[in-house]
Amino acid sequence: MTDMAVGVVIQKMINSEKPKTKFNDVAGVEEAKEEVQEIVDFLKYPGRYVEIGAKIPKGVLLVGSPGTGKTLLAKAVAGEADVKFFAVSGSSFIEMFVGVGASRVRDLFAQAKKEAPSIIFIDEIDAIGKSRASGGQMGGNDEREQTLNQLLAEMDGFGSDTPIIVLAATNRPETLDAALLRAGRFDRRVHLSLPNLEDREKIIRLYLQNKSHHIDIHSLAKSTVGFSAASLDTLINEAALHALKNGNKVITQQNVDAIKNF
Numbered sequence: 001m002t003d004m005a006v007g008v009v010i011q012k013m014i015n016s017e018k019p020k021t022k023f024n025d026v027a028g029v030e031e032a033k034e035e036v037q038e039i040v041d042f043l044k045y046p047g048r049y050v051e052i053g054a055k056i057p058k059g060v061l062l063v064g065s066p067g068t069g070k071t072l073l074a075k076a077v078a079g080e081a082d083v084k085f086f087a088v089s090g091s092s093f094i095e096m097f098v099g100v101g102a103s104r105v106r107d108l109f110a111q112a113k114k115e116a117p118s119i120i121f122i123d124e125i126d127a128i129g130k131s132r133a134s135g136g137q138m139g140g141n142d143e144r145e146q147t148l149n150q151l152l153a154e155m156d157g158f159g160s161d162t163p164i165i166v167l168a169a170t171n172r173p174e175t176l177d178a179a180l181l182r183a184g185r186f187d188r189r190v191h192l193s194l195p196n197l198e199d200r201e202k203i204i205r206l207y208l209q210n211k212s213h214h215i216d217i218h219s220l221a222k223s224t225v226g227f228s229a230a231s232l233d234t235l236i237n238e239a240a241l242h243a244l245k246n247g248n249k250v251i252t253q254q255n256v257d258a259i260k261n262f
Contacts, residue, residue: 015087016111019075026076027206028199028229029069035190036060036077039165043081043117046163057188058155059166061125061181063173064192067228070169073192074121077167084115090127090168093147101128101147109154109164117163125168131177148177155185194228197221203229207236213251220256235259 023033042049042056049056062070071087078085086108093101112118128147158164168186170176180186195203200221208215224232239255248255 017085018082019079019085021072021075021079023076023080025206026069026072027202028195029073029192032073032190032192033076036073039077040080043083043119043163043165046117056165058158058184059168059186059188061173061186061189062167062169062192063171063189065171065194065228067230068192068194069229070192071121071123074119074167074169078119081117081119084112084118085121086112086118087121087123090122090124090129093128094144101143102150105147105150105154109157112164113158113162120164120166122166122168124170125180126170126172126175129176129180131175133178148180152179152185194226200224200227200232203232204236207233208251211236211240211251212249215251215253215256220253223260
């Protein structure tokens with residue numbers, strides 16, 4: 001693959017935007033929002049931290065089951081700080097062409113530095129960051145290992161006063177390589193759990209906002225134990241579609257029950 005072709009592939013796999021998502025758009029993860037507020041402050045006012053000599057973690061690992069809002073929270077951090085958000089999936093780094101993953105990492109960090117202050121978000125980081133101490137799954141020339149080594153080098157290449165934060169998401173933190181978790185890299189974790197009853201009420205209320213409905217939110221929250229935020233979003237959207245399909249202009253409990261019992 002030529003350098004020009006690699007560059008085209010890299011550009012396609014990087015999603016760059018300035019999200020409009022704010023903390024008010026993320027319900028049910030209040031503790032997690034409090035933990036990342038410091039990152040927002042650093043990105044908005046980096047000079048304050050440099051002046052006093054305070055160090056902000058370069059990397060923050062968002063840990064939680066699928067659908068708990070890791071990506072949404074990462075976008076909200078960027079939205080609150082009003083900075084560029086560079087989003088990639090860990091699996092998109094891995095190619096059959098040796099060196100492409102490492103090139104993608106270099107280009108990703110180069111773009112983020114040009115747009116600093118900014119956030120880099122790596123979803124499913126375990127796709128490239130699995131432990132190398134588990135039985136020789138990666139050899140010295142393995143594409144995944146080259147990509148991981150490049151990521152480690154890039155994170156070591158900027159100081160704690162550089163207004164770039166790397167956020168990464170995983171639901172399997174125990175599989176990650178120890179080098180990723182050492183001081184100066186992903187040395188802070190933010191846990192996102194499945195929502196409890198109170199959280200589910202907040203999430204349902206948020207998703208029903210601006211929707212006409214006749215639903216007892218508390219009762220619905222009580223009946224959706226084990227649902228993630230994403231599952232609740234899907235349930236309410238499908239209920240709205242069910243209402244329209246049946247010629248209703250208001251979402252009712254019957255619509256919700258029809259979807260839940262499908």
